[in-house]
Amino acid sequence: MDSGSASLLQGLAEFRYQLRSFLQFSEHAATEHNVRPQQHQLLLQIAGIHDPNAASINFLAERLGLRQNSVVELADRSEAEGLVRRTEDSEDRRRVVLSVTSKGMRLLDALSDSHARELDELAPQLIRALDRIKTARTAAAKRRQR
Numbered sequence: 258m259d260s261g262s263a264s265l266l267q268g269l270a271e272f273r274y275q276l277r278s279f280l281q282f283s284e285h286a287a288t289e290h291n292v293r294p295q296q297h298q299l300l301l302q303i304a305g306i307h308d309p310n311a312a313s314i315n316f317l318a319e320r321l322g323l324r325q326n327s328v329v330e331l332a333d334r335s336e337a338e339g340l341v342r343r344t345e346d347s348e349d350r351r352r353v354v355l356s357v358t359s360k361g362m363r364l365l366d367a368l369s370d371s372h373a374r375e376l377d378e379l380a381p382q383l384i385r386a387l388d389r390i391k392t393a394r395t396a397a398a399k400r401r402q403r
Contacts, residue, residue: 264392265394268386268392271382271386272386272390275382275386279375279376283297286371286372290364290367295331296331296335296340297365297368299317299321299328299341299355300341300357300364301365302320303317303355303356303357304362304365309356312354313352314355317332317355332353335361339360340357340364341356341361342355343355
């Protein structure tokens with residue numbers, strides 16, 4: 258393996274490690290707040306949408322990488338815990354739109370603060386790994402042009 262390939266693989270490995278570290282932190286933080294990690298992700302996706310009418314089951318399934326029936330179950334659980342509310346779409350009554358309740362927003366705010374602090378710590382390592390990947394890819398492209 259040449260040094261360019263090794264550098265790329267090392268950068269990718271480090272980046273993957275840093276991402277996984279953040280995901281593990283996120284899962285642990287959610288559990289500490291007595292919510293399942295997927296519920297936290299559901300709340301985050303709903304709250305992060307610019308158009309509140311866009312938070313449909315289909316949209317959320319895509320954003321969460323889950324099947325629609327899994328999102329329905331997740332929404333059921335979250336609604337039962339008072340974290341989200343369902344409303345019918347005013348234009349298409351077959352379509353359900355989810356929104357975050359006040360209780361859900363308090364939870365999301367607490368989790369978001371801790372996540373932002375964690376990202377402040379991880380950002381330099383993530384940036385270094387991304388820079389290493391970019392440098393290795395640029396060097397490989399230059400070698401191919403020769």
